Amino acid sequence: MILTVTLNTALDLTYDVPKLVPHASHRVGDISERPGGKGLNVARVLSALGHETTVTGFAGGSTGAVLRELLAGLPPHGSAPAGAPDPGPTPAPGSTPGTVPETAPEPAPAPITDALVTVAGNTRRTIAVVDRATGDTTQLNEPGPLITADEWTAFLDRYEELLAGADAVALCGSLPPGIHVGAYAELVRPARAAGVPVLLDTSGEPLRRGIAARPDLIKPNAEELAQLTGSRDPLRATHDARRRGAHGVIASLGPDGVLAVTPDGIWRAMPPAKVLGNPTGAGDSAVAGLLSGLVEGLDWPDRLRRAVALSTATVLAPTAGDFDRAAYEELLPRVVIEEHAPAA
C-alpha cells in the first residue's frame, strides 16, 4: 500500500464561464466537483496505475462530507469525467476473437482507502473559473479549516498506524491554519524510523523545515527550488537542496522534464517533444510515477521515464488533473534519458 498525506484537502470546483470579467455578474455553465489537494490527486493516479493507496489528512464539515462521498465513488480511472461517480469497477475489456486491440487492456484500478481524520472545521473549497474559449483559469482558494492541537495529535496517531502497512509515503501540499510550520519534519521522522521511503512535495517554509528531517525525496519545481536555495541554476540549486537534507531531489523543469540528483546518480529525463495544454496536476502525476516506480523496484531511469510520461500525459488531458492514458502509453518508451557525471 502507498500512503498519501494531504493535510489541506479540498473540494475542487471547476466553473465554466464565457469569460471572467471583474465586477460583472456571470452565469456559470458546467460545474464539476471533485476531491482535491495534492495527495488525493497523487492517489487517483496511483489507483489508475493499479496501486492500492490509502489517503490520510483532514476532512470536516459539509464540504469534507461531500469530498469523502466523491472519494468513495470516485471513478478511479484518470480520464473519467469528474463529478460523475462511477457505479463500480468495470471488468477489463476482453479481446474479442479476431480483433487485435491497439493498446494493451488497462490495468484494473486499485482501491483508494479513505483514512482521513475528521475535524470540526469545514474542508476548504477551491474554485477554478475557466474561460470557455481560451481555457485561461482564474483560481480562488479558500484557506482551509483551523486544525486544533487535539486534531493534530489524533492525526499523528493515525499516521503512525498507517505507516506500519505502507511501502512508501508521500507528504503533499500546503498546511491548513493551525498546523505549525515544522509539521512535515514531524511526519518525515517516523517514516524514516520505520524504514518507509518518504517523498515530500510542498513549498516555502514547510519545505525548508521538512527537508531538515532528511526525506528520501523532494520534488520541487524551479520556482520552489529557487525560493528554497536562492539559486535559479537548477543543478546548483538541486545540489544545495541535497546538502540541506534531502537524499534525492527531483527538480521539475516544466516542459523540459526533470533533473534528478540522487545518491545513485544524476539524470535528466525529457519528454520527446514539448506539448501544449493545462499543467494543473502534472506535478502530482510525476509524484505518482516516482512512487509507483519505487515500490515496483524500477531503477532510476525507468522511474523518471514514468514520471515524465505521466506528467506530460496530464498536460495533454482534456480535464485538468487527469492523465490521458493513450498518450501515457505512447510517450513512455520515448522519454529521453541522459545520465550526467556526478559533480566533483
Add this chain to the structure above:
Amino acid sequence: MILTVTLNTALDLTYDVPKLVPHASHRVGDISERPGGKGLNVARVLSALGHETTVTGFAGGSTGAVLRELLAGLPPHGSAPAGAPDPGPTPAPGSTPGTVPETAPEPAPAPITDALVTVAGNTRRTIAVVDRATGDTTQLNEPGPLITADEWTAFLDRYEELLAGADAVALCGSLPPGIHVGAYAELVRPARAAGVPVLLDTSGEPLRRGIAARPDLIKPNAEELAQLTGSRDPLRATHDARRRGAHGVIASLGPDGVLAVTPDGIWRAMPPAKVLGNPTGAGDSAVAGLLSGLVEGLDWPDRLRRAVALSTATVLAPTAGDFDRAAYEELLPRVVIEEHAPAA
C-alpha cells in the same frame, strides 16, 4: 403568516480577496455563507420586522442541506454577522432605570419556518468575490438543480396547503432548470382564488407570463420594466405593466426611490437624500416593507415609506443584503411622499 416562495434558492458565499485579477491565483481571506435567493432574503427582513414567515421553494443535495442548517440557526436580525449561527433568540434588551435608550428597543425577531420541498438535485451556490479595498463585486452564479415534473407537482401541493394559512405571498426570483417559463402564472392563480394578496418579483419572460395571471403587485426595477414594456419612461412603462395584468406596480427607481401606480392612487416615494453603498438586497428589503405594511393594514403612503426606508437602510448596511436598523428608524419619518394625479 407571510409566505415567500424561492424556486431557485442558493447558498450565497462571499469571498474576500485583495483584488480579483483574471487568470491569477487568489487566496481567499474571509468567507461568509448564508441562505440566499430573493424569497429567503425577504423572509429575513420580515422576521427582523417581527413578522412570522414561512419559506418554500426547493432545496436539495449537500448545498441544500447546508442552506437549511443555516436557515434553522439563522440570526434573525438583519445586521447580525452572516455565517455565525445564532444560539437562539436573545431577549429584547430591557431599559435600565435612569438610562434613556436612544432608539426604541428592537421588536423580537419572528420565527422563519422552513417549508422547502426537498429535491434530488444540488441547490446552487452563488459566489460574490469582493475586492477588499474598493468593495467592487464579481458575481458567479451556478444555474441551480434540474427540477423534475414530480418535484414540481409536490411543490404545487405544498404551496396550496401553505396558502391556506397565509396573509400574503411573495413569489421571488429566477426559475431553476426544468421549471416551465409560465410557472409563476400557475402560482399567482391559486393565490388570487384563495384571496391571498400576491406579489411577483421576477424578470424577463417569467415576469411577462406571470403578470398575465393578474398578481396584486409587481416590483420591477427600471431595467426589468423596460424589458417588459419596451419603454424607459417609468410612468408610461408602469401604466403599460398594469394594462398587462398587474393590479399594482411598484417601480423601483434605485436611488430615486419608487413610483407606485395602484388601484388606489399614484405616489412617488423618495429617500430624504441619496446614499452611497451596496445595493445588493435593497429590492428584497423593499418587498418585505410592502408586504409587512400590507398585512398590517397600513395605507399606501406608509407602506411606501417603509419600503423606501428599508431599501435605503440596506444600501447603507456594512454587510450586503442586511439592513441597518438605526438608519431605518431614522429614515422612516423622513421619506418624501408625493401623490400624483391619476393619468387621464
